[in-house]
Amino acid sequence: MHETTIMVLDLLTVAALLFGLFFMALAAVGLCRLPDFYHRMHAASKGVTLGVTGLLIAAMFNLSTHQDATVVNIVAKVALVIIFQFVANPVGAHVLAKAAHLDGCPKWEGTLSDELDEDRH
């Protein structure tokens, strides 16, 4: 591979890594900072999905610079993992939020109304 190509790919790797790490870090801070369980799930589901996507794209660029890399193979695998992320992460968040609500997990005092609670009783 040409040297300039490798350099461009390295720069893209760094950019994607920073992008992913930024949102992962935000998700982590959000988990500590937000007031109740449901708001924390917002941070955990959205932040991690985008963060992991960024890290996977970084891995894709980096692996493509290797000498004997088959680019099609790498791109296909990364695309597959990203798709599974987009299916699995929201489902996990949904189940956790549902379980928490069933368990009567306390809501933040600013919560305006709870129609889920109304329908249960």
Added chain:
Amino acid sequence: MRLFLFNILLAVLWMFMWGTFDIYGLAAGMLLGYVLLGVVSRTMPGEEYGRRGLQLVSFLAYFIRILIKANLVVAWEVITPGYQMTPRFIRYPIDGLTDFQITSLANAITLTPGTLSSDVSDDKRYLYVHCMYAKDRESAVKELDELRDRMMKELFSWQG
């Protein structure tokens, strides 16, 4: 769907013609077949193969845009001091959707700004959504409506 199978057939034909049985040959064949069928299907009543493919791409672009916006919304809430949320649990009607469509919609809702799907009623008529910014209930429902309409029109029009 019938035209999509025809598209695959054209791609296989293309690979045989060139003798290149790899992923690039397949991709080139699929692309050429798509353009060809997009033009041809304009003459057929009720078939809009070219437009449907573009709608799929447009939905993907819309989805990535709102995913990034969702993250920036959460980021803003986390970074700035104090809380500006006005959260609610909203009952959202999903009458007439299949199981697969409900799952897709719930996942899409979780990944869009300020909303988190948190339960489906047992009779599959309502989705319960936790909205972070729902001072006005109607406008929050309207945002969900836009997402549902776009999804049904651009993603599931293939089933027709």
